[in-house]
Amino acid sequence: MSSHPDRIKSVPLTPDLYDYIVAQAEPPTPVQRELITRTRALGGPAGMQVPHEQGVLLTLLARLTDARRIVEVGTFTGYSTLALAAGLAPGGHVLTCDISTDWTAIAQEAWKKAGLQDRIELRIAPALDTLGSLPAKPLIDLVFLDADKPGYRAYWDELVPRVRPGGLLLADNVLYGGAAASADAEGNALAIREFNAYVRADDRVESLLLPIADGLTIARKR
Numbered sequence: 001m002s003s004h005p006d007r008i009k010s011v012p013l014t015p016d017l018y019d020y021i022v023a024q025a026e027p028p029t030p031v032q033r034e035l036i037t038r039t040r041a042l043g044g045p046a047g048m049q050v051p052h053e054q055g056v057l058l059t060l061l062a063r064l065t066d067a068r069r070i071v072e073v074g075t076f077t078g079y080s081t082l083a084l085a086a087g088l089a090p091g092g093h094v095l096t097c098d099i100s101t102d103w104t105a106i107a108q109e110a111w112k113k114a115g116l117q118d119r120i121e122l123r124i125a126p127a128l129d130t131l132g133s134l135p136a137k138p139l140i141d142l143v144f145l146d147a148d149k150p151g152y153r154a155y156w157d158e159l160v161p162r163v164r165p166g167g168l169l170l171a172d173n174v175l176y177g178g179a180a181a182s183a184d185a186e187g188n189a190l191a192i193r194e195f196n197a198y199v200r201a202d203d204r205v206e207s208l209l210l211p212i213a214d215g216l217t218i219a220r221k222r
Helices: 015-023 030-040 044-048 052-064 079-086 101-114 127-132 149-162 176-181 187-200
Strands: 069-073 093-098 120-124 140-145 163-172 205-210 216-221
Touching: 015 052, 030 052, 030 079, 030 101, 052 079, 052 140, 052 163, 052 216, 069 079, 069 127, 069 149, 079 093, 079 101, 079 140, 093 127, 101 120, 127 149, 140 149, 149 163, 149 187, 176 187, 187 205, 187 216
Parallel strands: 069 093, 069 140, 093 120, 140 163
Antiparallel strands: 163 216, 205 216
16 A cells, blocks of 8 residues: 555546546547547457547647647557547648558548648558658747657657657656556556656656556656
8 A cells, every 4th residue: 555645636437436427528529539439449458548538638639738749659549649630730731650440541631520631630550650751940839749668759850859849748658557666667557657757757848647548747848
């Protein structure tokens, strides 16, 4: 049992409490509901889709930062992309990176139905190649990492210099089902644990790990 003085302020997340939390968020749009259903039909890979309340947070953070330039690493079926694009300032643009044409084909259909396809650019290529080719200007307002876990640190180092002061970098799955907290972490959990330590020690940003979904790091560029 932890003796941390703030532990008592943490509320155990029961199914009923989770349902209550989700009910406090803006409900999914018809396009989002359809995309959730279509992604669930994929079976096991559907677990890679961000939950709706996290999508609502992405939209809110894009609006709070008045984001005009967003870069996402890891598109999957496009739910998070859809959420980010919905929060863009007028004239804004999301660049999203993936290597799957099958999953992103589903994404592109959803973006078109939502009327947001003109705000989104999809690049099918290894993310490091795409990130390394980005120009130094204009600077990025918001980054969302949700891709292969061993690649996080390399993506981070490509992106931090390209983010404007005051801009945000978000990293998903930073708890990795809780396994990242273990000193015996292996595989992807170890990669996330090492990434978390790297971010915590990175004096280019100020950051906080939030227990939303599978863990979300929010970092602000100094």
